Amino acid sequence: MEYENAIELxxxxxxxxxxxxxxxxxxxxxxxEILSILGENGSGKTTLMNMLSGIYxxxxxxxxxxxxxxxxxxxxxxxxxxxxxxxxHFKLIPVLSAAExxxxxxxxxxxxxxxxxxxxxxxxxxxxxxxxxxxxxxxxMSVSQKQTVEIVKVLYRGAEVLILDEPxxxxxxxxxxxxxxxxxxxxxxxxxxxIITHKLREVLELSDRVAVLRKGAYIGTxxxxxxxxxxLTEMMVGERISLDICRDExxxxxxxxxxxxxxxRDKEGVAVLKDVSFTAYGGEILGIAGIAGSGQxxxxxxxxxxxxxxxxxxxxFSPEGTVEKLSGMKSSEISNLHISLAFVPEDxxxxxxxxxxxxxxxxxxxxxQESRGFFADRKKPRKLAMDIVEQLAVATPGVDTPVRRLxxxxxxxxxxxxxxxxxxxxxxVAYPVRGLDINSSYxxxxxxxxxxxxxxxxxxxxxxxxxxxxxxxxxxxxxGGKVTGTADARTITKEEVGLxxxxxxRRALGHG
Amino acid sequence: xxxxTTQTAGGPFFRVxxxxxxxxxxxxxxxxxxxxxxxxxxxxxIVAITKQNPLSxxxxxxxxxxGTNRRLWVTIRESLVLLIIAVGLTPAFKMRFWNIGAxxxxxxxxMAAAALMIYLGNTMPNWLLxxxxxxxxxxxxxxxxxxxxxxxxxxxxxxxxxTLMLNYVAIQIVNFCIVFxxxxxxxxxxxxxxxxxxKGWLPELFGLTYGWNVVIxxxxxxxxxxxxxxxxxxxxISVVGESQNTAKYVGINIKKVIIRTMMISGAICxxxxxxxxxxxSHTISTSTGGGRGFTAIIVAWMSKFNPLVMLLVSAFLVFMxxxxxxxxxxxxxxxxxxxxxxxxxxxxLIGSEFFxxxxxxxxxxxxxxx
Numbered sequence: 001m002e003y004e005n006a007i008e009l010x011x012x013x014x015x016x017x018x019x020x021x022x023x024x025x026x027x028x029x030x031x032x033e034i035l036s037i038l039g040e041n042g043s044g045k046t047t048l049m050n051m052l053s054g055i056y057x058x059x060x061x062x063x064x065x066x067x068x069x070x071x072x073x074x075x076x077x078x079x080x081x082x083x084x085x086x087x088x089h090f091k092l093i094p095v096l097s098a099a100e101x102x103x104x105x106x107x108x109x110x111x112x113x114x115x116x117x118x119x120x121x122x123x124x125x126x127x128x129x130x131x132x133x134x135x136x137x138x139x140x141m142s143v144s145q146k147q148t149v150e151i152v153k154v155l156y157r158g159a160e161v162l163i164l165d166e167p168x169x170x171x172x173x174x175x176x177x178x179x180x181x182x183x184x185x186x187x188x189x190x191x192x193x194x195i196i197t198h199k200l201r202e203v204l205e206l207s208d209r210v211a212v213l214r215k216g217a218y219i220g221t222x223x224x225x226x227x228x229x230x231x232l233t234e235m236m237v238g239e240r241i242s243l244d245i246c247r248d249e250x251x252x253x254x255x256x257x258x259x260x261x262x263x264x265r266d267k268e269g270v271a272v273l274k275d276v277s278f279t280a281y282g283g284e285i286l287g288i289a290g291i292a293g294s295g296q297x298x299x300x301x302x303x304x305x306x307x308x309x310x311x312x313x314x315x316x317f318s319p320e321g322t323v324e325k326l327s328g329m330k331s332s333e334i335s336n337l338h339i340s341l342a343f344v345p346e347d348x349x350x351x352x353x354x355x356x357x358x359x360x361x362x363x364x365x366x367x368x369q370e371s372r373g374f375f376a377d378r379k380k381p382r383k384l385a386m387d388i389v390e391q392l393a394v395a396t397p398g399v400d401t402p403v404r405r406l407x408x409x410x411x412x413x414x415x416x417x418x419x420x421x422x423x424x425x426x427x428x429v430a431y432p433v434r435g436l437d438i439n440s441s442y443x444x445x446x447x448x449x450x451x452x453x454x455x456x457x458x459x460x461x462x463x464x465x466x467x468x469x470x471x472x473x474x475x476x477x478x479x480g481g482k483v484t485g486t487a488d489a490r491t492i493t494k495e496e497v498g499l500x501x502x503x504x505x506r507r508a509l510g511h512g
Numbered sequence: 513x514x515x516x517t518t519q520t521a522g523g524p525f526f527r528v529x530x531x532x533x534x535x536x537x538x539x540x541x542x543x544x545x546x547x548x549x550x551x552x553x554x555x556x557x558i559v560a561i562t563k564q565n566p567l568s569x570x571x572x573x574x575x576x577x578x579g580t581n582r583r584l585w586v587t588i589r590e591s592l593v594l595l596i597i598a599v600g601l602t603p604a605f606k607m608r609f610w611n612i613g614a615x616x617x618x619x620x621x622x623m624a625a626a627a628l629m630i631y632l633g634n635t636m637p638n639w640l641l642x643x644x645x646x647x648x649x650x651x652x653x654x655x656x657x658x659x660x661x662x663x664x665x666x667x668x669x670x671x672x673x674x675t676l677m678l679n680y681v682a683i684q685i686v687n688f689c690i691v692f693x694x695x696x697x698x699x700x701x702x703x704x705x706x707x708x709x710x711k712g713w714l715p716e717l718f719g720l721t722y723g724w725n726v727v728i729x730x731x732x733x734x735x736x737x738x739x740x741x742x743x744x745x746x747x748x749i750s751v752v753g754e755s756q757n758t759a760k761y762v763g764i765n766i767k768k769v770i771i772r773t774m775m776i777s778g779a780i781c782x783x784x785x786x787x788x789x790x791x792x793s794h795t796i797s798t799s800t801g802g803g804r805g806f807t808a809i810i811v812a813w814m815s816k817f818n819p820l821v822m823l824l825v826s827a828f829l830v831f832m833x834x835x836x837x838x839x840x841x842x843x844x845x846x847x848x849x850x851x852x853x854x855x856x857x858x859x860x861l862i863g864s865e866f867f868x869x870x871x872x873x874x875x876x877x878x879x880x881x882x
Contacts, residue, residue, distance in 0.1 A: 017530045306760060332763030343761070351757040357750070365751065365762045368744055376744045 005067065006031045006161050006192040007052065007083075012061035014047055021047040024061070025218040027211050029161065034183060034193045036203040036224075039213035040236055040437040041408060045196045048213070049163050053085035054078035084154030085163040090146050092138045099134035102153045125152050128185045131178075143291070144175040151182075162186070163194045168202055170292060173465065173498035180206050198236075200229045201466065212236055237438050245445050245470045247490075248453065253281035254319070256426055256457035257303060261312035262327065264298045272298045274481040275312070282319070282425065285448060285458040287472030287489060289465060290501045295481040296461040297346060300428045303459075304343040305331035316341075319425060319455075342424035344416055346431050346461075352415045355404035359385040359396065362403055363418055388417035392443065409440030416447055427451050430461040445471055465494050477501050529873050539868050546864030550857040557852070562843050569839055573853075576838020577831045587827075587834050589722045589792055592729040593784055594826035597808035599729075599736045600780030602817050603773045604657075605809075606740065607753040609664070611774065613675025614781045615805025616682035617656040619798075621649035621785025623686050626796035629705045629712030629789070630693055641712050645786055653782015654775045656682065661774030665767035679805070683798045690797070702795050714791035725791045732780060733819045740817075749773050781805070814861065832857060 007029040014022040022044045029035050039045045050056045052063065054075040063070055065081045072078050078085075092101050099118045118134045125132040130148050138146060147167065154162055164183075168176045183193055183206065197203060203210055203224065210227060212219040212235040219235050234240050257280040264273040273295045280286045288296050301307035303314055303326060314327040316339055324337060334341060349355040353362045363381035371377040385399040392413040396406055403411055412432065419427065429448065433441040448471070452458050462468040468475060469489050476486040477500040484500040555566035562569070578584045597614050604611035625645045632641055660674035695703040706712055717723025740746040752759045752769045759766050789796055807829060815821035836850025 304761075305763075330763065331761065332765070335763060345761065347757065350755055351761050354751055354754045354758050356754055361747070361750075364747065365758065368747055369763075371744075374744065375742050376747050 004030060005064070008064040008067075009048075010062050010064065012048070012051065012058045012063065014044075014051060014056060014059055020216050022051075022058075022213075023216045023218075025213070026061075027218060027221060029192050029194060030209075031192055032187055032190045033208040034187050034195065034206055035221075036207035036210045037194060037196045037213065038198065038200075038203055038210050038232060038236060040198060041435050042215075042437075043213040043236075044216040045213055046165060049085060049165065049194065049196055052078065052083055052161075052163060079157055079159075082158060082160035083163065084157060084159030084161070086147070086150045086154060086165065086167065088165045088169065090150055092146055092149060094139040095137065097135050097137050098132060098141075098149045098152075101138060101149055102134070102156050106157070121152065121156060124156060128155070128182050128189070130182055143170045144172075144179070147171070147179070155186075159191075161192045161194065163196070165196045166198075167195065168197070168199065169463070172291065172502045173494055174502055176202070199464075200232055203232065204229065214238055233438065241438065241442070245442075245467070246449060247471065247473070248449070250281065250284040250452070250473050251455070253283050254455070255317045256280055256282045257326075257459070258315045258317070259299075259303070259312070260315070262302060262314060263310045263312060264295075264302055264307055265310055266298075271310075272481050273302065273309075276478075276481075276483055277312075278476055278483060278486065280426070280457045280459050282455045282457045283452060284473040285452050285460055285471060287468040287475040288459065288461040288478060289468055289475055289497055290478035292463065294478040294501070296430065296478060298481075299478070300343065300345070300430055300459065300461060302327070303426070303428060304341060305329050305334045316426070340422055340424045340426070342419035342422055342427045344412075344419055344427075344429040344432060346434075348411050348415050349404060353403050353411065356402050358402055359389070359399040359414060362414065363388075366418060366422060384418070384421055385414075388414060388421070392417050392447075408435040409437055409443075412436060412440065412444060416444065420447065420451060424451075424456055427456050427458045429458070431463060432460060433467070434463065441467075465497055469494060469497070528870050530870050531868070534868055542868050543861065543864050546860040546867075547857065550860035553860070554853050554856050557856070562845065564843055569843065572839040572842050573832070573835025575835075576842075577835040579838075583834065585720075585722055587830050589725055590830040590834070591823070591827040592722075592725050593788055593792070594804055594808055594811055594830060595823055596729045596732055596784045596787060597781055597804055598811040598815070598822050598826060599733050599819065600653075600777050600784060601808055601812045602736060602777075603740065603746075603749055604777040605812055606817060607749045607770065607773050609661070609753075609770065609774060609777075610672045611657070611660075611675050611777055612672060612806065612809060613656065613660065613678045614808055615801040615803070616675070616679035617653040617778045617781035618785040618788065618801045618805050619679075619682040619686055620652040620656045621782025622789040622796055622800045623682075623689060623785070624648040624652035624782070625712070625786040625789040626693070626702065626705060627689070629794075633706050633709065633711040638711060638715070642714065642790065645712055645790055646783060649782045649786035649789075650779040651782070653785060654779040657774040657776075657778020657781070658771065661771045665770040679801075686796060686798050686800070693796070701797060704794050705796075707794070712790055713794060714787075722791065725787055728783075728787060728791075732783065733823075736780070737819050745769075745772070810858065829854065 005028045009025055009027050012022055012025045013020070025048060037045045037048070047056065051058050052072065054072045054077050057073060063072060065083070070081055072081065093104070096104070099114065099121050102121055103117055121134045122132070125134070130152060132145070132148050132152060136145075138149065141149070147170070151162070167179060171179065187193060195207065204227065207224050209221055210224055210232060211221040212232065214236060230240070260277050262273055262276045263271055266272050276295070276299065288299065290296055298307050302309050305326065309327045312327065313325055316324045316326050318324065318339070324339060326334060345351040354365070360378055360382045363384045364376065364378065367381055368376050382399060388394060389396060389399060394406070394410045394413045394417075396410060403414055406414070416429070416432070427448075432444050432448065436444065448458055448460065460468070460472060469492070472489040474486060475489045475492065475497060477484045477497055479501050487496070551570070558564060558566045558569050576583065577587050597618060601611055601614055625648070628641065628645045628648055632644065656678055659678065660669070660671045663669040663674060664671045690700065690702055693702045694700055714724040717727065720726070740749070748759070748764055748769050751762070751764060752766055756766055759769070785800070788800055793800065811822055811825045811829065815825050832854045833850055836853050839845065840849050
């Protein structure tokens with residue numbers, strides 16, 4: 001039977017309680033094309049794809065696979081229909097080899113002929129140009145190799161349609177290129193590929209068509225050849241916005257934080273920071289780049305007094321000219337010295353804020369110890385909460401709403417707002433725009449730039465290299481807990497940074 | 513062939529949907545409905561077992577709980593005991609410290625009260641003795657709460673097992689003391705302490721036998737409410753309970769908070785022991801706690817730590833218990849019948865919380881929102 005559309009969705013709606021995650025969505029995926037599903041966080045991309053992979057079932061509407069109406073009740077049904085999804089978080093068993101993971105759960109003979117299977121899998125990988133050693137154990141693999149295993153697993157099961165959820169989030173620029181090459185090979189072999197993403201550049205580079213979602217609604221599908229970054233942004237956000245980040249030259253940089261040969265170990269005794277040295281200056285933004293888990297978290301936490309350091313020292317140079325040794329101090333001791341150090345951690349609701357508490361009580365976290373006496377002062381924090389809501393345009397029913405109920409962007413505004421309110425001299429931020437929509441992201445960049453202008457030393461850990469290169473003055477790259485380079489963000493290229501944070505660089509330094 | 517199919521394609525027959533919010537009267541309506549359902553199920557069981565008219569059985573429950581002035585006051589006294597233990601547990605549970613050792617803390621408090629009544633009964637004026645009793649029982653409960661807290665804070669031991677095991681230690685210590693205190697000798701019970709002099713007994717207040725019980729318990733409840741809601745320490749407890757990471761991030765000394773909070777929690781449970789011994793039974797036995805240390809956990813959680821609701825819940829539970837004891841004797845059922853009735857009602861009440869947070873939606877139900 002001839003068919004043109006591998007998948008057709010007709011009027012699909014999915015609700016969670018009163019929240020409409022997908023509203024009346026109709027779209028098609030052609031045979032042998034790469035379709036990007038583009039949308040901001042919370043626009044319903046993943047929910048839509050989860051209905052194809054059988055994790056959710058639609059409330060209304062129908063799904064047609066190869067022209068025939070299908071009911072997908074479970075991931076098993078989805079596999080049977082030739083749909084395979086590669087999730088953001090890999091579902092692999094570390095102690096097994098790649099081949100063992102790939103055949104896991106498939107029907108087969110009583111006696112496994114591993115040699116034959118390995119050969120089969122190797123041949124399959126070669127067809128599409130994957131670099132894969134089927135006998136390698138998962139725990140010995142890098143993130144991109146694990147992703148390869150996930151993709152081959154789906155292909156081995158005979159998938160005709162592959163869905164990839166944010167596949168490049170964990171990859172270096174070089175690894176991303178490699179992934180794109182095999183995806184193009186797969187397209188040539190007649191597979192349909194759906195990529196969920198919010199990165200515009202990748203959409204433009206890779207896909208044939210782009211389907212855009214906004215707030216659960218389907219906006220439209222365009223041919224990539226006819227689209228541009230600004231036209232896609234407009235579809236995604238619903239209004240025209242400027243994508244430039246202003247970057248002023250640092251004014252009279254002054255030394256604020258100096259780290260000298262710091263090493264940290266985690267609970268298992270593995271070194272997570274190895275002999276790290278750097279200097280951060282007031283009035284500049286220092287970007288920290290690296291693959292997730294390269295020691296960024298420990299770097300910031302050791303400055304904030306939340307991570308014990310093994311050797312080396314961290315020095316703070318106050319604007320008045322005194323020098324304090326921060327290493328070996330706890331966070332409470334640092335604030336007792338009136339060193340104004342603000343820290344916006346990666347885990348906003350689990351560390352920076354208390355999700356179940358309202359805005360006022362979250363403002364109190366930093367200030368309640370200042371007031372004298374037995375009782376807690378809620379008047380000042382309440383005032384501060386109201387000021388932040390007004391100045392940063394936080395969308396909330398009121399200052400008595402638990403912060404957990406706010407959207408990601410508003411949570412970040414509340415957290416950053418509180419930290420900035422203490423007039424810091426050093427501002428540490430980790431992944432400040434993760435999970436935020438474009439408008440909120442630009443508000444945050446603007447706030448960081450404002451702090452820089454005020455002479456604050458901003459240290460910013462980020463994941464999107466394009467943004468780091470536009471926002472920061474200098475970039476330091478971490479790989480496997482070591483500093484692999486520091487460079488001027490105005491002149492270095494993305495590819496150069498990618499090389500510094502790459503797997504080979506990391507392995508050369510003796511990590512995995 | 514290409515029909516426009518807009519109805520649901522497959523999927524389960526009904527699904528559970530989280531409510532985004534519910535009005536207070538509606539929530540109470542659901543709880544009321546749950547109690548009614550519970551009473552109906554109880555009635556069916558009563559009819560099946562005893563062939564009695566369930567209405568007269570329910571009348572028996574009311575009669576048993578508040579039928580006479582004396583019964584009413586016993587019900588009030590017991591409710592107050594349950595309330596103060598639940599209040600004592602509140603800070604620990606708010607801190608996510610699973611203190612299931614209230615039983616032992618109450619028992620140690622009661623034992624300290626009994627010891628002072630026996631050994632110091634005739635050496636000092638009653639008011640001074642009573643002050644000492646209250647302080648000593650608080651100290652005893654505090655020590656019993658302090659031990660698991662120190663081990664949790666310093667070595668990360670599991671507080672659930674630790675507090676549970678300390679209950680049995682407390683029971684054995686009381687068993688040991690009864691050997692010295694038994695009266696009359698050979699009875700293996702302590703009997704009513706100071707029955708002729710009433711030394712160490714909480715006196716009448718405003719002509720009410722249990723006047724002091726009311727005053728002490730209400731004062732402690734009010735103070736705890738203020739402490740949790742308006743003090744800095746109460747705020748620290750919430751932060752530590754909600755997220756230890758956040759507590760560490762803002763520089764709260766988590767060990768100190770755990771130890772301090774459990775001292776308070778244990779002390780109030782110990783005070784409850786003094787109220788049971790000095791203000792009620794005037795004796796001590798291994799069953800002085802009477803399982804109330806555990807029942808109070810249900811009270812605290814069902815009331816979501818709201819003191820006013822706690823008062824209602826403990827009154828309800830005691831009401832059912834006392835009433836059930838009455839019908840057990842009246843209709844020749846054994847005492848476990850009361851537990852069955854209370855159990856069924858609790859099942860429905862706790863189950864109703866599910867319907868307050870979630871609702872069921874049938875397949876194909878469409879709502880007006882577009």
